[in-house]
Amino acid sequence: MGADAEFARNAIAGARINAKKYGLRIVYDNTYPPATADFTPVVRAIQATGADVVFVSSYPPDSVGMVRAIHEVGLRPKMLGGGMVGLQYAAFLTKLGPMLNGIVNYDFWVPEPTLKFPGIEEFLKKYQARAVQEGVDPLGHYLPPWAYAYLEVLGQAITATQSTDQRTVGEYIRTHSFDTIVGRVTFGPNGEWATSRVLMIQFQNIRDNDLEQFHKPGKRIVLYPEKWKSGELIYPYEKALP
């Protein structure tokens, strides 16, 4: 299930390929239009199929609508989540609180011990102090560390080549590794990271709607990539619910 938009359609296309690869039978495959006000009919339709795994690819307001509808309807698949944009922001984390437990979703950085790279704490301390004043996401875990790391890569490449020529800098970036606040970055021949660093995390042990808990480890457990794994998947989904 996903939004009728580019990102969500791409993610669903990937999910279909993976489902086929692992021999999973697809029992429900649909998109929804923008400004869908209520997701309970969709969630009930999914519930009626008895799906074991529910992959959702959604934009922020829809992610909130889906999570709420899932709890209102009582959908209990064995696994739930996927590419739900918005469940990384403090505003949604605190508003949804315990309803997030058990959902497996993508993320970019979370405060787990396996991801405590040099410089990240200092960066977040500085960012979070400004974020409150500026009225933006007070956690800053989702995009800011990667955005900062991009500039670290660029800065290191310019310093090393003593050049701002795009071809020279680009060639250096393609052929070297860089230490950043999100760890060591190396690009592959296709321009993507040599090893994918998109995390799959599971929300666990969220007891209330307090923001403070999301500053600490143990709430968003890294399941994948294996190198950064910080805990075990709670399976089935229902077991993670309070």
Next chain:
Amino acid sequence: MVSVNLLLNAVVAGLLVGGFYAAVTLGISVTFGLLEVVNIAHPVFVILGAYFVYAANATLGLDPLLTGALLTPLFFGLGVGVYRLYYACFERKGEEALRGLVFFFGLLFIVEVLLLLRYGVDYRLVEAPYLGKTITLGSVGIAYRLLIPCLVGVGLTLALYFFLSKTYYGRAIQGVAQDSLALRLMGVNPVTVKAIAFGLGVATASLAGALLILIGPVEPSLGREYIGRAFAIAVLGGLGSIGGTLVAAFLLGVAESLTATLYGPSWALAVSFGALLLVLALRPSGLFGR
């Protein structure tokens, strides 16, 4: 597997969301349906209401519905002001057709940009003790998040219906919609009546905004997504028919919900607008239009 239980829940979900659609559309039914002012900016007033509600909830901890209700006089005044400006610049000169439409488009974008400058692009939500709770009646689950907007939408429709049919000003508004010249000959200033009606339409937006942010998070440009749907409901119900607006909102809500349940949500809007075209082909004045 399609079961009676699934269908029943789909119909109830459609009715619930239909009540909310009615609340969003009422303002358009008044301004567009009765006054023939193409107030395409109405959804942005709904978003403005949602942001006021958010601000009161985040800073003072006020209940969203209470804030929405308290804001109605402010929005009434805002509506009166907007109409006075529109009248002075366009309607009085007989230039309301195209330039008036551009005026409301401009207003929509200006409010959107102001909200963006103040609150940024982040989505905003509210907290209320009844959010997240569900009641079960037999095999039907009803979320308070949808039940409350539906009840408020129905209540708002009834209140507006009785105001328009039972009060002096209400009848004057209906009069100005039918024949403003006759109203003028009877010593009533149609511009004042229209300003009151426009203010009334915009006042519904503060409550509709509270309902919108109860259902889900909002961001400044969200209102645009509701323009087509709200105008479709107003036309389907019959322009100027407040009761028709409620019936059309329920019909559209149920059609969307059943389609989403049985065939997938991507078909929901197509079926709704298909139904609208069919109704207009058979009855061009809408279901309850004169």
